[in-house]
Each structure stands twice: as C-alpha cells, then as structure tokens.
Amino acid sequence: MKAIMLMFDTLSKAYLPNYGNQWVQAPNFDRLREKCMTFDNFYGGSMPCMPARRELHTGKYNFLHRCWGPLEAFDYSIFEKLNKENIYTHLITDHSHYFEDGGATYHNRYSSWEGFRGQEGDRWIPRLEALEDCNENPLNKSADNISRIQHFANRTQINEEADMSSVQVIDRGLDFLEKNHEKDNWFLQLECFDPHEPFFVPEKYRELYKLTETKDIPYWPVYQHLSEEEKAHYEGDIDELQKEYAALISMCDYHLGRVLDFMDEQNLWDDTLLIVNTDHGFLLGEHNWLGKNVAPMYEEIVHIPFFMHVPQHKLNGQRIDGLAQTIDLPPTLAEYFAIEPFENMDGRSLFHLIDQQQVNHESILFGTNGGHVNLFDGRYTYMKAAATKENTPLVNYTLMPTMIRGFYPKESLAQMSLSEGDRFTNGVPCLKVPLLFSFANSYEIGTLLFDLKTDPEQNSPIEDSELHKQLDQKLFKKMQEVGAPAEEFIRLGYQKSV
The missing domain is CATH 3.40.720.10 (Alkaline Phosphatase, subunit A)
Structure with a gap:
C-alpha cells in the first residue's frame, strides 16, 4: 500500500x-x-x-x-x-x-x-x-x-x-x-x-x-x-x-x-x-x-x-x-x-x-481556542460567543507549556494546577493552565446563526429565538460527546447545565 x-x-x-x-x-x-x-x-x-x-x-x-x-x-x-x-x-x-x-x-x-x-x-x-x-x-x-x-x-x-x-x-x-x-x-x-x-x-x-x-x-x-x-x-x-x-x-x-x-x-x-x-x-x-x-x-x-x-x-x-x-x-x-x-x-x-454510504457526522464542531465555538449540522451554522466580555474561564490542558514562539507567560504558569486524566488526554494527568488572552473575543461580535441552505454566503444572521435554542442544545450535546472541558461550558454561559 x-x-x-x-x-x-x-x-x-x-x-x-x-x-x-x-x-x-x-x-x-x-x-x-x-x-x-x-x-x-x-x-x-x-x-x-x-x-x-x-x-x-x-x-x-x-x-x-x-x-x-x-x-x-x-x-x-x-x-x-x-x-x-x-x-x-x-x-x-x-x-x-x-x-x-x-x-x-x-x-x-x-x-x-x-x-x-x-x-x-x-x-x-x-x-x-x-x-x-x-x-x-x-x-x-x-x-x-x-x-x-x-x-x-x-x-x-x-x-x-x-x-x-x-x-x-x-x-x-x-x-x-x-x-x-x-x-x-x-x-x-x-x-x-x-x-x-x-x-x-x-x-x-x-x-x-x-x-x-x-x-x-x-x-x-x-x-x-x-x-x-x-x-x-x-x-x-x-x-x-x-x-x-x-x-x-x-x-x-x-x-x-x-x-x-x-x-x-x-x-x-x-x-x-x-x-x-x-x-x-x-x-x-x-x-x-x-x-x-x-x-x-x-x-x-x-x-x-x-x-x-x-x-x-x-x-x-x-x-x-x-x-x-x-x-x-x-x-x-x-x-x-x-x-x-x-x-x-x-x-x-x-x-x-x-464504501458503506454511511453518515460520518450528523454535526461537526470547529473554532479557535478562546473564540466562538461553532456547530454545523449540515444546514445551520451556529456560532456561540462567550457569555461575558472577560471571555473566562479560559484554560489550556497541556504537558507542553509552549506557544507559537516561546512559552506560556509566567503569570499563567504561576496559576497552573494538575488535572486528572480524561478522554482527551488518553487517561494521562496534565497541567491546567489559565490563559490571559485569546486570538479573538467572541463576546464583542456575539452569537450568530446562519442557514446555509437559503443564505450560503452568510449575509443574514437569523434572529429566531426558538431556532437559536434548538441549535444551542445541539451544540451543548456535541460538546459533551467530545469531552469538552468544564471551563468551556462555563465560558459559553452553560454553567447552570454543566
């Protein structure tokens, strides 16, 4: 092969x-x-x-x-x-x-x-x-x-x-x-x-x-x-x-x-x-x-x-x-x-x-760390923003405290703690390090919802509260399915449901 x-x-x-x-x-x-x-x-x-x-x-x-x-x-x-x-x-x-x-x-x-x-x-x-x-x-x-x-x-x-x-x-x-x-x-x-x-x-x-x-x-x-x-x-x-x-x-x-x-x-x-x-x-x-x-x-x-x-x-x-x-x-x-x-x-x-004509994903996730958490279900794209302008809590789970060039700030390392292993870390304990910044603060933009069937260029965000609620529930379940950390649920405003 x-x-x-x-x-x-x-x-x-x-x-x-x-x-x-x-x-x-x-x-x-x-x-x-x-x-x-x-x-x-x-x-x-x-x-x-x-x-x-x-x-x-x-x-x-x-x-x-x-x-x-x-x-x-x-x-x-x-x-x-x-x-x-x-x-x-x-x-x-x-x-x-x-x-x-x-x-x-x-x-x-x-x-x-x-x-x-x-x-x-x-x-x-x-x-x-x-x-x-x-x-x-x-x-x-x-x-x-x-x-x-x-x-x-x-x-x-x-x-x-x-x-x-x-x-x-x-x-x-x-x-x-x-x-x-x-x-x-x-x-x-x-x-x-x-x-x-x-x-x-x-x-x-x-x-x-x-x-x-x-x-x-x-x-x-x-x-x-x-x-x-x-x-x-x-x-x-x-x-x-x-x-x-x-x-x-x-x-x-x-x-x-x-x-x-x-x-x-x-x-x-x-x-x-x-x-x-x-x-x-x-x-x-x-x-x-x-x-x-x-x-x-x-x-x-x-x-x-x-x-x-x-x-x-x-x-x-x-x-x-x-x-x-x-x-x-x-x-x-x-x-x-x-x-x-x-x-x-x-x-x-x-x-x-x-080969088997099976559905790989009913829905998918995508995003940047600390930004919107996004769900696409084949029709709707739901972009969930941070619940507060502080965009917290934002933590990273790692054993390798490096960034693109250089290391995590000492202010973050001073607050790190040891976290138990889970599905994401394949059972290995790791460091939980608070982050003091992110690429973007999604709070300033807000939560967005688009219907790609009727609006493929994403020009018209949907304001329908019931549809927002349905997609919000889908996102919550998908995050649970992939083992998202508790801090991400809280950062997005799900703290009462975690």
Whole structure:
C-alpha cells in the first residue's frame, strides 16, 4: 500500500475551478476532478495551522482544550503508529512552524523528514541588515512587525523560482517518488506553506492577472475588520490583494501538475492513494474581514477543498456530498493501510462515506481556542460567543507549556494546577493552565446563526429565538460527546447545565 498527501496551507475553496471559480488559472487543480473524488462538504476543525495538524495526527478536536501548541506527550499520532506497523512515513515541508516551540514535536513522529527554510517570518537569514519595505498601505503588515522584516531578509536568498522553498518541497518529493515508487508500504507527506500569506510569487504568475510590478502592492494583509467606509476606500487594493493570492495559487497549481504528471507517467493511479488538502481558507474582504483567527469562522475559512483518489475505486471522478472533517484523516489512513485505529477519536474513516454510504457526522464542531465555538449540522451554522466580555474561564490542558514562539507567560504558569486524566488526554494527568488572552473575543461580535441552505454566503444572521435554542442544545450535546472541558461550558454561559 502506498499513499501521497499533498497539503497546501491556506487554500481557499472559492478560488479553485473545481468549486466553481471561473477566473483563477488553475488547470492542474481542475485535473483532479477526473482522477479524484471531490468532497463538497469538507471542513476544518481546529484553527489555525498547528491546531489543525494536531487533528491530522490524533483525529481529535484540539481547540476546546488547547491553543496553538505542539503534539502532546499523551497524544497518539497516526504517523507514529504507521511506523510501528512497518509503514514508512516521510515528511517534506517548508512549514517553518514545525521547527518552532509551538510545533517542535510533529515532524519527529515520521520515519524521516526534510525541511526547507524561508517562508513568511521564518527566523532564518539574519535580519540585522534587512531592508525595510517602504509600503505604508494599512492593509499590509506594519513596518515594525518582526516577521515582516524577517521576510525581506529571507528574500535575499530567493533569486528565482527554483529557490522558493515550496518549489524545493515538490522537487524533493519527486525525487522520493522517483526512487521509491516501485517499493511498497510507504506514506509521503508533501506539505507546501504556499499559498499562505505573504503572497510572494514570481512575476510570470502575476502577469496572468495583469498585475504590475510595484513596490506598494498589498500582498501581506493585516488580520482586521474593515468598516463599510474603509472597505469602499480600499476596494481597489482588496481587488488587487485577491489577484495576488490567485497568482500564488497559480504557482501552486503548476507544481501540483508536476506531481500529477509523475503519477501519469508511472501509472501510480492504479496502486497509490492520493490526498490533496489544506488546513483552512482565508478571508480577502468577505464579510468586511481580512485574514483568519480574529474573525468568526465563516465558510471562507473553515469550508475547505478536499480531493482523494483511492486506487480502483468506483467513485473516483465523482463528487461526495457527505459531511467530513480533518479529524477523519487519521482513521482513514488507518483503514487504508489495514491497521487498527486509535480509541477515542472524534473522526471517522472516510471509507464509511465512500464504501458503506454511511453518515460520518450528523454535526461537526470547529473554532479557535478562546473564540466562538461553532456547530454545523449540515444546514445551520451556529456560532456561540462567550457569555461575558472577560471571555473566562479560559484554560489550556497541556504537558507542553509552549506557544507559537516561546512559552506560556509566567503569570499563567504561576496559576497552573494538575488535572486528572480524561478522554482527551488518553487517561494521562496534565497541567491546567489559565490563559490571559485569546486570538479573538467572541463576546464583542456575539452569537450568530446562519442557514446555509437559503443564505450560503452568510449575509443574514437569523434572529429566531426558538431556532437559536434548538441549535444551542445541539451544540451543548456535541460538546459533551467530545469531552469538552468544564471551563468551556462555563465560558459559553452553560454553567447552570454543566
């Protein structure tokens, strides 16, 4: 058994021809419709990058218990389990967050791994002499942002497309396939940080969208909400920003095509599973927001593209309507490689959908730690906000007290306590650490309810109190089902029911 997972970061469904886009040039993504099953209702779960990858390893929701952080000592990893079952796993990535405090335990779960440097604010090239960009466009990262300055330092090492780290990921992936495609029992994960911002891309792809070479292009948006007046004022910049993003997707598309060409040449379609996926999407002006994390988890962020080719399967080339999520990938890989799945997973194998025509999920959860807790039941999206502006109690359950870069604040560590083991920690006691902040305070936005059948673009929140009550009860039961911590119930205003 052989499998390839080609994962892009921040790949928005609405920018792909497979999902109806008619202006982004992505012919190789379009090729996937013939060879793969195209999933129409695939969703992320825990946002953003590393929380999503924890789900990819464990098959469990992360965001209810933990913010951005590493794989925990008590976690099970599907890739480590594959190793123990004599399935060789190899990771090739340019996702620099793997190599930071908040992600340093993921890549070591594979049999081997390769990493390429230079994406975003990767602390790579010394930035003492980095040229600061003179762009003062308010939609871009501010001039004193360290990651932004680091980006320009890293760019001093990128002179042509071949120097770009995501291109090197594909190069090394093709090298792996050339050497090993005739062997058996392996899993290859090719993970490109693109098209994540900054939308830095060679000119030939920008030319596809008639973008001019200019120093003040808005290509690295600040995560923010725009008033109606601001959105109108920056309308031209937002249009250009969307094209910069599209140009980067077109580059990703070209290199996806190189992998598909190799599969054609070696006829790997007959014996190799292929998954093409992402962790989340992005807001580029929709709902007056730019970015992710700070905004509610609208469809543009959490409803993501997903493609899967299963050798010899009758549904290849067809569309799959059933509700599915990132948490379903660990049990799917376990079933494909014929090994036993973990206990206590929130996910369920996609083979239940495509082979047995069974419903994987009546409803799903998604969100960021400390933000809205969201439920989707196939029709309604219910976004439950914090009950108070203090957004408390907010605690994390961990044995690894690190954040994206660095450690939990000493003020939080001073208040930590030991918690008993439970379903989430696989019975292992862990630390309960109070958090003093979160990506966003959902209280300021309030609880939202949308009917995706009649309002797929989520423009008109529903005020129906009875429907709110019904969805509120569904969310409560779903949180109980997955073992959400007591503090989350209280933070959302359920304290009388816990």
